[in-house]
Amino acid sequence: MRLWQPLLQRLHRTPAYFWAGLLVGLMLLALGLATRVGHMPGAIAVEQATVLLAGQDEASASAVDLPHVWDNERRSWRGEAHYRLALPEALAQAVQIESGLALLLPRVGVRFRVLFNGQELSAECWRRSAGYCDAGTRAHFVQLPQRLMAPQWADNRIEIQIKGQLLRISGLSPVWVGPRDVLYQRFRWLTWWQVNLTWMVAASSFMMGVLSLLIWSRTAEPLFGLLGGGLVVLTVRLWLSTPVFLPGPFLIWDYIHKLSFTWYCGFTYLFMSELFDFRQSLVRKLVVAMMALGPFWLALQAGLENYQLYRLWTGVIALVCVLAILKVIHRARWGMNVNQRLMVVVSLATMATGLRDFLVVQMDFPGDTDIRWMTPGSLVLMFAMGWVLVRRTAQAMEQVAQLNTELARKVNEREAELHAVFDRLRVVENQRVLEAERRRLTRDMHDGLGSQLVQTLNLVHSSGAKVDSASVANMLNHALEELRMTLDSLEPMDGDLPTILGTLRQRISPTLQAARIDLDWQVEAVSAVPGLEVRGVMHLFRCLQEVFANVVQHAQATRVTVRTWERGGRIFLSAADNGVGLGDPLESGFREGGRGISNIRMRASEIGAEVRFSCAHPGTCVTFSFAADPGAAPLGAAVQA
Numbered sequence: 001m002r003l004w005q006p007l008l009q010r011l012h013r014t015p016a017y018f019w020a021g022l023l024v025g026l027m028l029l030a031l032g033l034a035t036r037v038g039h040m041p042g043a044i045a046v047e048q049a050t051v052l053l054a055g056q057d058e059a060s061a062s063a064v065d066l067p068h069v070w071d072n073e074r075r076s077w078r079g080e081a082h083y084r085l086a087l088p089e090a091l092a093q094a095v096q097i098e099s100g101l102a103l104l105l106p107r108v109g110v111r112f113r114v115l116f117n118g119q120e121l122s123a124e125c126w127r128r129s130a131g132y133c134d135a136g137t138r139a140h141f142v143q144l145p146q147r148l149m150a151p152q153w154a155d156n157r158i159e160i161q162i163k164g165q166l167l168r169i170s171g172l173s174p175v176w177v178g179p180r181d182v183l184y185q186r187f188r189w190l191t192w193w194q195v196n197l198t199w200m201v202a203a204s205s206f207m208m209g210v211l212s213l214l215i216w217s218r219t220a221e222p223l224f225g226l227l228g229g230g231l232v233v234l235t236v237r238l239w240l241s242t243p244v245f246l247p248g249p250f251l252i253w254d255y256i257h258k259l260s261f262t263w264y265c266g267f268t269y270l271f272m273s274e275l276f277d278f279r280q281s282l283v284r285k286l287v288v289a290m291m292a293l294g295p296f297w298l299a300l301q302a303g304l305e306n307y308q309l310y311r312l313w314t315g316v317i318a319l320v321c322v323l324a325i326l327k328v329i330h331r332a333r334w335g336m337n338v339n340q341r342l343m344v345v346v347s348l349a350t351m352a353t354g355l356r357d358f359l360v361v362q363m364d365f366p367g368d369t370d371i372r373w374m375t376p377g378s379l380v381l382m383f384a385m386g387w388v389l390v391r392r393t394a395q396a397m398e399q400v401a402q403l404n405t406e407l408a409r410k411v412n413e414r415e416a417e418l419h420a421v422f423d424r425l426r427v428v429e430n431q432r433v434l435e436a437e438r439r440r441l442t443r444d445m446h447d448g449l450g451s452q453l454v455q456t457l458n459l460v461h462s463s464g465a466k467v468d469s470a471s472v473a474n475m476l477n478h479a480l481e482e483l484r485m486t487l488d489s490l491e492p493m494d495g496d497l498p499t500i501l502g503t504l505r506q507r508i509s510p511t512l513q514a515a516r517i518d519l520d521w522q523v524e525a526v527s528a529v530p531g532l533e534v535r536g537v538m539h540l541f542r543c544l545q546e547v548f549a550n551v552v553q554h555a556q557a558t559r560v561t562v563r564t565w566e567r568g569g570r571i572f573l574s575a576a577d578n579g580v581g582l583g584d585p586l587e588s589g590f591r592e593g594g595r596g597i598s599n600i601r602m603r604a605s606e607i608g609a610e611v612r613f614s615c616a617h618p619g620t621c622v623t624f625s626f627a628a629d630p631g632a633a634p635l636g637a638a639v640q641a
Helices: 005-013 016-034 089-096 180-219 222-239 250-275 282-304 307-334 338-363 374-463 469-489 497-514 534-553 595-606 635-640
Strands: 044-046 048-053 062-065 080-086 101-105 111-116 119-124 140-144 157-163 175-179 518-522 559-567 570-577 609-615 620-627
Touching (some): 101 180, 119 140, 180 222, 222 374, 250 374, 497 518, 497 559
Parallel strands (some): 518 559
Antiparallel strands (some): 044 175, 048 080, 080 157, 101 140, 111 119
């Protein structure tokens, strides 16, 4: 394995266009070997005939050499031409062979029939006056029955009658005569090449075209759309190049056949221009104009019944192809990537197959004129374009994977940074909370316990030697209560309002009993109140402490009622006495703008509560409202309800 590993690595690093060039070279070599002019044992090619046009007398018959293109002699494609051939004298002894004699017609006109000594042996599209039927798309094999042989060999006559077709070349190629088995093998080979291979290429083109269009519909990638469009029209052209019968006027299908070739060339070049980034080139604009003008030009050619217009049009297409090649050569000065080099190699090979067909068929260069190289060349070009798109898709997926990896790396980095920032912010927030809590405790200790201790100290200093121990003890009890209240507020109560009020009840009950005020406790279980944490509990304690202080000092009440309830998404707490009420602010202790109400309102706002002072008839009612959710009703509507 270690010995092969360097070789495998070197093969893996070899560019794709090198392998494409090697495979294309092997393909051209195989085509050359498969289509070289061979010898068919015992068969003879008849290359001379006499032709008589329908409606003319026998004296008008003329001798012609095969291949003979009838359309080169007549402008009109209508009518019939009767070709008469004599059996070669060299085959006079072959009638005794077991397989018998046969004819092989490699190429013949659109509609024809074969007669042997006046008897019809074969007819292709002869009796189909309407519809699309082209017998020239494949070779034809006709067996010569022994029973129809004339007693004298020289009296045997073969007649091939051909009907002309508007805008289609009609005529006859050399006819092979020989042993049935030998010619049938050649016929099967031509049928596979001319028909079966064409169907194979058409099926491959159709499947690849539909797949490309589906991918294009999902990705909107222009290359897939251009490839799909080109392969679909190529499928139409190949389908019409096979022996099929289609209903309708022949000229319409012939028009589609010619137009599909124009659009196929156009789509192929647009694919190349997109691949080579020739989007603003002059050649691209010419191709677009050619594809747009093609339908009108071909319609004009059909209307004028002038085949020369189509030949001129094919010349325009060939000129555009030459310009495209020159554009590629010009582009090569700035270098090409692997995909572009691959397409250049395959495109040049495909053009070589077309050039070979032109030289062999039209210019009589050596080669088998019955077999075209362009069909397998188109197949190779089609798969090369598909391979380019596969490589581009794979490269795009690799780029996406790399981008995703890079994005994940950056996200992880940013996440780590955010975690670090969050940790720092959490430390700062904890410090801020601790500092705020420290300031709150300091303020509460200063305002409560500190104030009581200062007053007690002042009392001791001012009394001198005569200290009123009872007064000092009372003031120290107040200071102790302040300390206990501060400590109670530090207990975690999680917004449990009944528990918070129960803790407060222990502190205020002795004071109310000393003032001979009954406490009516109607505290019910309610939902947790958001915002009543340590700081909020102390604010609520201070608010209620102020309320009960006013009840004891000013209200002249005998009963105070503490009540909780929940309604309309809000939680309510009220403290109501039966004293003098709000009619006399000096006696009740509650006066708008006074220090007591201002402190209560300020502390209530700190815990997100609303407070309302109202007459209890008799007495005063102070109501606190806490929102259980953001959509709760306002205080006034809830209380009135």
